Amino acid sequence: MKAMRFHEFGSSEVLRYEEVDRPVPGAGQVLVRVAATSFNPVDDHIRAGVLAGMIPIALPYVPGIDLAGTVAELGEDVTGLETGDPVVAMLPLDSAGGAAEYALAPAGSLAPAPRTTGLADAAALPLTGLAAWQTAFELAELKPGQRVLVNGAGGAVGSLVVQLAVDAGARVTAVDAPQHADRLRGYGADRVLGPLDLAAGPAAADGPYEAVVNHVRLAPEELAQLTAYVADGGVAASSAGPVPEDTARGVRSASLWVRSDGAQLAELVTKLDAGTLGLHVAARRPVAELAAVHADAGAGKLPGKTVVLAP
Known part of the structure; x- marks a missing residue:
């Protein structure tokens, strides 16, 4: 062969x-x-x-x-x-x-x-879907009604995180370049923003958020700035380098190492066939x-x- x-x-x-x-x-x-x-x-x-x-x-x-x-x-x-x-x-x-x-x-x-x-x-x-599932539900533990910021929402994994979060009842702010905006709105994002000005702080992006999901490669000092975008008691989940925790505010951090899981993949396929995932x-x-x-x-x-x- x-x-x-x-x-x-x-x-x-x-x-x-x-x-x-x-x-x-x-x-x-x-x-x-x-x-x-x-x-x-x-x-x-x-x-x-x-x-x-x-x-x-x-x-x-x-x-x-x-x-x-x-x-x-x-x-x-x-x-x-x-x-x-x-x-x-x-x-x-x-x-x-x-x-x-x-x-x-x-x-x-x-x-x-x-x-x-x-x-x-x-x-x-498979890989992007499982990465999105494990980020959204195992690391970020998304729940209905939560405000979620997805940074890098237009990428292969970020796009699926947005859709899974919307389907789970979260209120999603999707962040990426302008060419992705219409597609992200089509996924049901409440708000679509251009790339973050991290130095401007969370208020400039309507934050802070109960969960921040990051798929953008950032320098360590930029990842540290992203911590401020997480509300007290919230979580930052990242596939692109660890976002520092803030123990004084109860902000925890989780990093993704995607694993194969046939049962989770079957759930993703079901959502794809049902039209809740694209x-x-x-x-x-x-x-x-x-x-x-x-x-x-x-x-x-x-x-x-x-x-x-x-x-």
Whole structure:
């Protein structure tokens, strides 16, 4: 089968499109015929070796943490699935494998694919959806009626956090560049603001807020300024560096390390099919161009969430 792999850490140039053996599912595993994967920033970090100490991987490595496809073969002890079932999954970070014709997935990571979205586009959901779910409900513990500030709301994860928060009954202020404003209003945000002037303080952004969710890479001193945007007893949840706590005011901080969870992914699929959650796919590229996708991401040229189509 064809797969994109790298045999050493480095720039996007280490990615090679080559012929490899088709994997065989072991106990508790499922072989999936891949429809698509998608690009996530962590793919770039893994390839560059930046996360080698935190995520030990075996080389050669097939990137692609997101997976959408159909069940091709079941390993021993796998129940509840049949050959031909359309599925989605977030693959383990240390094994991945979505940028190929076939990929192995732990059975527990799989969820039924959405019925209302094309199978390839469903590859945009797993990692970003799980990151949004875990940020909103495990870290920020969002509740109905709370005022929530989502910084970086136009991005792949931030967009889903906005929608999950609105669906949970929170009152959302979405912060991002003006080109995202109409889409964010369409998601139900109460208020849409341009990039924060952190030095101006929370009052300038109608704060403080009971929960602040941050998806914008900020310098440590800027993250420290963001603490003031959290109301007494509130929480700052971030996927882009820790926001300092303020124990005197009871402000706590939580940082995201997303994990695969088939049950949570199934909940996200249900919301997608019910129309309370929407995916925004900015581009679709063939897996043979994955090196160019990585290069474009590194140069800041990706237009947004990019689905990578299997051979």
